[in-house]
Amino acid sequence: MSIPPEGVPAGDDDADPTGMRDVLSSLPEPGPMPEELADRICASLEREQGMRDQAAWGATAPVHDLSRGRVHRRPQQWILAAAAVVAVGIIGTVVFDDVLGSGSSGDSPAAAVSSPESEDSNAAQEESADDGASEGGEAEASAAGDGADSVAETGVQSIDDQAFAVGAQSVLEVASGQSAQDESGTALRLFMDLGDVKALDEDELESCITAAGMGPTERAWVGAPTAMNGEEVVILGSMGSDEPHEAWALDRTCRQDSDAGVLKGPVSLP
């Protein structure tokens, strides 16, 4: 059998003395894409669309709420720095808790960071992460290196407003279904487990809104319990398109007690 060497044109496109072209073209089609797969891909594309919309919103978001004197910046400009600040606090808390044995609940980010399950999850996320992951990794490494200096600071009140805003926004996005647990900020997801974030139910939300000192409004409220910097809190926020994007951290008891304390906020979201 004579086989032309690689790279040498075989001549006429249609020339096929072997007849194999006809054999191959007569093989039946594999059939349509399975419905389950099509649905899965549609869901992925919808998530992509959601993230694109969000990115577009971030790029065109007006500066608002100037009376509070807070500065709004594009997340891309400071998200890594802010995330690193939160990481310092969280990792510092892990060290603090480990050393003093104060412990934190199993669903806190601090606990999740140190759990094997979370490590598996993070590894899986890193495997599929885009180029941004390496930047996040640098933030993580930097935070890990500096964490021991921050053991004295715990609690949500010790978190810088910008870092709090980044963390709160991620929690609220996951709680509201705007992003999946593995689609939140690249840097943030490396050290903050959002897998357990679940939105408050209506009664809990109403109680926490009251606790935040806000009355019934047209705002689109979202709330979810989480832990920040070792402190168990409820993150409450408003993220509708025509309203101030703000977040509060409240004592977790706000879900049942509308007199629960406001620990932080309101803080403008990025």
Next chain:
Amino acid sequence: MSSHDLEGRSDSDLMALHRSGDEQAFGEIFRRHKDRMWAVALRTTRDPDVASDAVQDGFVNAFRRAESFRGDAQVSTWLYRIVVNACLDRMRRSKPTADIADHEPVEPRDHHRSVEIRLDVRAALAELPETQRLALVLVDMHGLSIAETAAVLEVAEGTVKSRCSRGRAALAEVLGPG
């Protein structure tokens, strides 16, 4: 823009709409090409599970990389390239777990002999070097032109012709009488 309005649009128009922010345009592209991309993924990977992941990767990548579509090729060619690359990536990361024959559509009137031949062809195809197999899948099984296949595989047209010729010859030798 409603999905009904999109049905009459060309693929290139849909890509332009998608790039300009239309939320429905890429869904229409997906609807139009999903079966062909599934077929090429299945034929490339020969594993339904790997093909599923690869075709999903491919469409998500295409969604994200819409800006890289310059319009100098057909959208389908561009999609083939992305999906084939996704398949190659996936294949390098996993081993086959199932045979493509598991996914063959049921054909009640099929004859035993023709099924045997198909399985032989597929088995022989699976034995070919990846480069030749990809060329045959695209040219002979999906009907792409030599130029389109060259664009998908990012090689010269002459290389595609050569790979097809060598692949067919090898198949003929395996499947020939005796």
